[in-house]
Amino acid sequence: MLSSEPGHGTLVLVPNALDFGSAQPCDLRAHLPLAVIERAAALPHWVVENAKTTRAFLKRVAAIAPLTAPLQSLQIVELARASATSADLDALLRPALQGHDIGLLSEAGLAAVADPGSALVARAHALGIGVDPLPGASSLMLALAASGLNGQQFAFVGYLPVPDEARAARIRELDALSKRTGQTQIAIETPYRNTALFAALTKHLAPATRLGVACAIGWPIGWCKTQPVSRWRQAAPALDERLPAVFVFQA
Amino acid sequence: MLSSEPGHGTLVLVPNALDFGSAQPCDLRAHLPLAVIERAAALPHWVVENAKTTRAFLKRVAAIAPLTAPLQSLQIVELARASATSADLDALLRPALQGHDIGLLSEAGLAAVADPGSALVARAHALGIGVDPLPGASSLMLALAASGLNGQQFAFVGYLPVPDEARAARIRELDALSKRTGQTQIAIETPYRNTALFAALTKHLAPATRLGVACAIGWPIGWCKTQPVSRWRQAAPALDERLPAVFVFQA
Numbered sequence: 001m002l003s004s005e006p007g008h009g010t011l012v013l014v015p016n017a018l019d020f021g022s023a024q025p026c027d028l029r030a031h032l033p034l035a036v037i038e039r040a041a042a043l044p045h046w047v048v049e050n051a052k053t054t055r056a057f058l059k060r061v062a063a064i065a066p067l068t069a070p071l072q073s074l075q076i077v078e079l080a081r082a083s084a085t086s087a088d089l090d091a092l093l094r095p096a097l098q099g100h101d102i103g104l105l106s107e108a109g110l111a112a113v114a115d116p117g118s119a120l121v122a123r124a125h126a127l128g129i130g131v132d133p134l135p136g137a138s139s140l141m142l143a144l145a146a147s148g149l150n151g152q153q154f155a156f157v158g159y160l161p162v163p164d165e166a167r168a169a170r171i172r173e174l175d176a177l178s179k180r181t182g183q184t185q186i187a188i189e190t191p192y193r194n195t196a197l198f199a200a201l202t203k204h205l206a207p208a209t210r211l212g213v214a215c216a217i218g219w220p221i222g223w224c225k226t227q228p229v230s231r232w233r234q235a236a237p238a239l240d241e242r243l244p245a246v247f248v249f250q251a
Numbered sequence: 252m253l254s255s256e257p258g259h260g261t262l263v264l265v266p267n268a269l270d271f272g273s274a275q276p277c278d279l280r281a282h283l284p285l286a287v288i289e290r291a292a293a294l295p296h297w298v299v300e301n302a303k304t305t306r307a308f309l310k311r312v313a314a315i316a317p318l319t320a321p322l323q324s325l326q327i328v329e330l331a332r333a334s335a336t337s338a339d340l341d342a343l344l345r346p347a348l349q350g351h352d353i354g355l356l357s358e359a360g361l362a363a364v365a366d367p368g369s370a371l372v373a374r375a376h377a378l379g380i381g382v383d384p385l386p387g388a389s390s391l392m393l394a395l396a397a398s399g400l401n402g403q404q405f406a407f408v409g410y411l412p413v414p415d416e417a418r419a420a421r422i423r424e425l426d427a428l429s430k431r432t433g434q435t436q437i438a439i440e441t442p443y444r445n446t447a448l449f450a451a452l453t454k455h456l457a458p459a460t461r462l463g464v465a466c467a468i469g470w471p472i473g474w475c476k477t478q479p480v481s482r483w484r485q486a487a488p489a490l491d492e493r494l495p496a497v498f499v500f501q502a
Contacts, residue, residue, distance in 0.1 A: 013393075013396050013397060015388075018386060027286075029284055029285040029286055030284055030285075030286040030386075031284055031286075031386055032284055032386075033280055033281055033282055033283055033284055033285075034280040034281075034284075034285055035278070035280055035281040035282075110392055110393075110396045111396060112395070112396040112399070112402045113392050113395055113396050113402040114402060114403060115402070117396075117402075118396075118398075118399050118400060118401060118402050118403075119399070120399075121396070121397065121398070121399035122399030122400070122461075122477065123399075124399070125399050125476065125477045125478065130474075131397045131399070131475060132397075133393040133394075133396050133397040133468065133469075133475070135269060135281075135282055135283075135387075135388035135393065135469050136386075136388055137266075137386035137387055137388065138389060138392045140392075141361055141364050141389045141391075141392055142264075142361075142384040142386065143384075144363070144364055145264050145361045145362060145363040145364050145368075145369075145372070145384050146264060146372065146382045146383075146384040147369075147372070148363070148369050148370070148371075148372035148373030148374075148375070148376050148382070149369065149373070150369060151363045151364040151365060151366070151368075151369050152365060152407075152409050153406075153407065153408060153409055154406070154407050155404075155405070155406040155407075155434070156403075156404065156405050156406075157404065158403050158404055183406070210373075212376075217384065218384075218386050224382055224384070225376065226373065226376045227376065
């Protein structure tokens with residue numbers, strides 16, 4: 001429990017399952033601790049990346065723990081896609097200033113990690129609203145653990161540039177950085193560009209650099225594989241352009 | 252499910268709870284998905300950071316799901332503390348080559364992320380043994396999410412140097428890197444040095460750099476707070492020297 005100032009509610013960071021976009025979402029108990037599901041069921045106020053997918057999430061919650069109120073009566077507000085002002089964020093946090101807990105939810109994994117939400121969390125700290133991060137998985141960390149690459153020093157570099165030349169330069173820069181420091185590099189891409197990113201990585205990374213690909217990690221159909229770039233050049237994996245992937249490499 | 256070569260078992264990365272060292276470990280269902288607890292209960296072979304704490308973990312598992320065999324008959328082997336040879340790792344992975352699944356477990360959170368295990372995972376990839384990372388929390392990611400700092404670009408830099416001058420230089424280097432790139436920096440320390448690391452961070456980071464402290468994250472008594480270094484200089488938190496902490500900063 002992370003303490004708020006007296007009279008304030010808490011901003012509860014609720015992890016989501018990792019199977020966003022799956023046609024067959026499975027029982028939430030495969031993804032989240034039971035206590036997290038029960039805590040989510042008790043929250044009347046939500047600030048979320050997407051209201052529609054939040055309702056789908058709450059239906060999965062309701063299959064396991066009764067919601068505190070009917071789904072249609074819960075207050076679900078979307079985070080603005082553009083940068084929000086302090087006043088916008090304060091409006092979203094008003095229920096917490098009035099003593100109610102608010103759930104923060106993204107479409108998959110942890111809000112505010114490779115996903116929106118950090119500006120809201122920062123504003124909560126500034127207003128003396130406690131922040132409680134409930135335990136849940138990040139696909140970045142599962143991909144890193146499953147890669148067998150250096151987990152003592154690593155960087156998440158987000159999305160790489162899309163234009164060929166800029167992407168090639170960035171890949172070579174990160175490869176050199178990894179070679180110099182031993183730091184593992186973690187990158188993601190929107191699924192329909194995964195094949196292009198994989199091709200660029202295997203073209204521009206050094207042959208001896210180890211590259212791990214984690215596809216649909218945390219899904220029943222997920223897989224991961226790590227080998228030197230020279231081996232990947234002999235046979236590229238079939239990357240389904242509807243599935244999320246995480247790319248991890250160490251020179 | 253991540254496929255092994257025919258006839259091979261899988262190396263299953265089993266997340267642990269985050270409350271390692273707590274005098275009152277709580278119900279595992281507060282920390283781990285039920286499906287993960289059930290999968291752990293079914294594993295007859297384990298490679299672990301520490302055999303004693305693994306037995307304590309398996310007792311918590313057994314309170315929820317019956318173990319596949321009595322605890323004393325499970326095969327639990329410790330990872331070597333020193334660097335292991337390929338032959339050492341192959342010996343640890345032998346059950347998987349014979350068709351049995353093996354659980355890999357660290358003392359808290361995810362094995363191979365800021366914890367031992369990555370060399371074993373790398374060897375599994377080399378031998379064609381499938382690797383299955385089960386969903387679980389990393390204290391680093393919970394601390395990052397709860398900090399409100401940039402979650403789109405971040406680096407885990409591990410332990411900082413202990414000698415004063417080297418530590419000061421490293422802190423200033425990371426602060427400059429964060430200022431230049433916007434990358435959030437995440438560091439840890441052994442608990443009894445947390446107060447010294449906090450003092451060094453508030454001394455050597457720029458006054459405007461935002462510093463988040465997450466203490467005993469994922470424990471019932473856990474807390475987190477983010478504010479500018481200039482504010483931390485006015486009042487240092489009471490860091491219990493037996494509790495884990497994660498330090499997160501962004502210039």
